[in-house]
Amino acid sequence: MQPKLEKSKMEGPRIVPQAEWLEARKELLKKEKEFSRLRDELSRQRREMPWEKVEKAYVFDGPKGKETLADLFGGRSQLIVYHFMLGPGWKEGCPSCSFISDHIDGSVVHLAARDVRLVVVSRAPLAEIEAFKKRMGWRFDWVSSNATDFNYDYRYR
């Protein structure tokens, strides 16, 4: 399979009549469907992972003041925390994190409707977080873990 790919790269795409194109597309569709099923299966196995109890009390700085990890759930039973790499004193956040975060705002309301709260966490103090958030025009909830071990406990593992 690999040599064939290389060859087509060198020579450019094959130009074929519509019927032949349709055949090729249907062949690929079989693989796409197989991939979808494999992905569903992997997601199922992910959900079957064991859980570990969170033993420490983490307190974050948010726009409304101090918020515990439990508060971050915001009344939902599931919490997704995205660690955004913005450290104390940084002039701007990591570009790759910013790229990912450009995809967050549109999802938040849908996730909330499905019992998931999505919160972004960084180690920068809240004021620095809010300045960068304003520059980037984001609306999602973003809290500071500056006063906690949260990043150390969960990011490096």
Add this chain to the structure above:
Amino acid sequence: MRPTSTTTTGIDDKDELEKGQVYYNYSMQKFRARNGPERACSSKMGRHIFHTYSSYSRGLDILIGAYNWLDLAPKGRDEEGLKHGMAWVRHHDKYDEGYRVGAKAEYVQPAKVLRLHGRLLRATPFVNFSGCFEAPSDAWAATPTQRSWRGSQLSALPPKTLEGSPFRRVIAIARKTFKS
């Protein structure tokens, strides 16, 4: 602030210092490895909170809608030959009509002044900031010149100022890195 002994990962700071590596994405990696962000999921049952999942690096690919669009396009992600996969990525307010992806061009962290325990660390921008890290990015540098400059800045700090600093771990590793 940071527990200095062994963490729950079983990896302690000393291990990381000696190896010049950090624990990321469930393995020890080079200090300048392209460390990325993380997503962690938790679930709350009654009064307890449980950690259910974490993912790092390309494990977050699935969250990047723009990549999914690109994967459907003829040129795909078109990242071959770049210094690393995401080297083309800029903050969304930094693209303009004149933006071109240079094979060797990477994101450059802007100059900044970092106040650390009352001392000012002045940092100049440098290339090869390849990723993101829980540290002031001036804690490491790419070229030998920058390395020695940065090394001298760091070694000029009295060791005591490093104690208890949130950056202690990274600065310690950086020092080790500068020697090589």
